[in-house]
Amino acid sequence: MTLDSLPSGQWARVQDVRAERSLRRRLFELGFVPGTKVRVIRRAPLGDPLELELRGGRLSLRAVEAAGIEVA
DSSP, X not given: OBGGGSOTTOEEEEEEEOSOHHHHHHXXXXXXXXXXXXXXXXXXXXXXXXXXXXXXXXXXEOHHHHTTEEEO
């Protein structure tokens, strides 16, 4: 399952990040490393972007970027 398909309010753990090298590095810097717990707080009315919670903070991520993050 990818992060963009995770239902709102549900927790999951990052399994892998599959993205272009520079985006992958940036996602790692933001805390999306394997084993990290992440939760979708809510989605914008048209589904993009997603508001996420991880490592005690919140951030927004575009759905296309979230599609490259595998969670379980």
